[in-house]
Amino acid sequence: MPSYVVLLGPPGAGKGTQAELISEKLNLAHISSGDIFRENLKNQTELGKQAQGYMNRGELVPDDLTIEMIKDRLQRPDCKEGALLDGFPRTPAQAEALGKMLAEWNGKVECVPYISVPPKELVGRLSGRWTCKEQGHVYHETFNPPKVAGKCDIDGSELYQRDDDKAETVERRIKVYLEQTTPLIDYYRKQGVLAEVDGTLPIEQVTTLLLKAIEKG
Ligand code: ADP
Ligand code: ADP
Numbered sequence: 001m002p003s004y005v006v007l008l009g010p011p012g013a014g015k016g017t018q019a020e021l022i023s024e025k026l027n028l029a030h031i032s033s034g035d036i037f038r039e040n041l042k043n044q045t046e047l048g049k050q051a052q053g054y055m056n057r058g059e060l061v062p063d064d065l066t067i068e069m070i071k072d073r074l075q076r077p078d079c080k081e082g083a084l085l086d087g088f089p090r091t092p093a094q095a096e097a098l099g100k101m102l103a104e105w106n107g108k109v110e111c112v113p114y115i116s117v118p119p120k121e122l123v124g125r126l127s128g129r130w131t132c133k134e135q136g137h138v139y140h141e142t143f144n145p146p147k148v149a150g151k152c153d154i155d156g157s158e159l160y161q162r163d164d165d166k167a168e169t170v171e172r173r174i175k176v177y178l179e180q181t182t183p184l185i186d187y188y189r190k191q192g193v194l195a196e197v198d199g200t201l202p203i204e205q206v207t208t209l210l211l212k213a214i215e216k217g
Helices: 015-026 033-042 046-057 063-074 092-104 119-127 167-181 183-190 203-216
Strands: 003-007 029-032 082-086 108-116 129-132 138-140 194-198
Touching: 003 015, 015 029, 015 082, 015 138, 015 203, 029 033, 029 063, 033 046, 033 063, 033 082, 046 063, 046 167, 063 092, 092 108, 092 183, 108 183, 108 203, 119 129, 119 167, 167 183, 183 194, 194 203
Parallel strands: 003 082, 003 108, 029 082, 108 194
Antiparallel strands: 129 138
């Protein structure tokens, strides 16, 4: 039976950072909805063109487009054993749709680690974030700097600052998260799969807590 883990948390909580560190250990494909959208944007696919305006404004891409994109991605061979979802679901409708599609495949959401970080810490995290052009690996100029400034430690590609990590867009994204995504905390708590992890701790400590929470779940 495939196994699915959903990382929940505000923009800047450390979902991408942690997913990169634990997906191999869990033997699960790391599926980041934001990375998939950015790849489509770069290649100017039809989906990328449809998503562009929403992403630039820091709003959510409509549910129907997002759900279809994830459903398609989760059916690829690398997700045969399941997936570690980063950035999806982000609305109650997406969570419902995920539950339905997994049930069709005899799977379910087994554990939802919620990486909690108070909003006041998020702006500093996002404005200091540097992302790798090739594969989306993330760094922070103060909290997790690359070995060589401007270059990814893992694949050597150039690092850039995302357009939507600008202060105004960050404020909007946090607001959107509080309004549209926080209901998922209760939704998964009621299902008995939520595990809150303190995301203000150093990266390695968060990793340890996450792995413990997932083992238990
Ligand atoms: P998300 O995917 O949830 O938006 P990221 O993993 O991209 O978050 O992390 C946001 C920024 O915060 C990045 O610059 C990252 O290096 C940094 N970061 C991640 N985890 C921590 C942590 N535990 N403490 C300090 N900074 C962190
Ligand atoms: P963050 O690092 O802030 O968590 P992401 O990289 O996950 O951001 O997402 C970047 C943008 O991509 C979002 O602001 C949104 O426009 C779009 N996006 C990503 N995932 C979703 C989703 N599940 N539903 C709708 N839009 C999404």
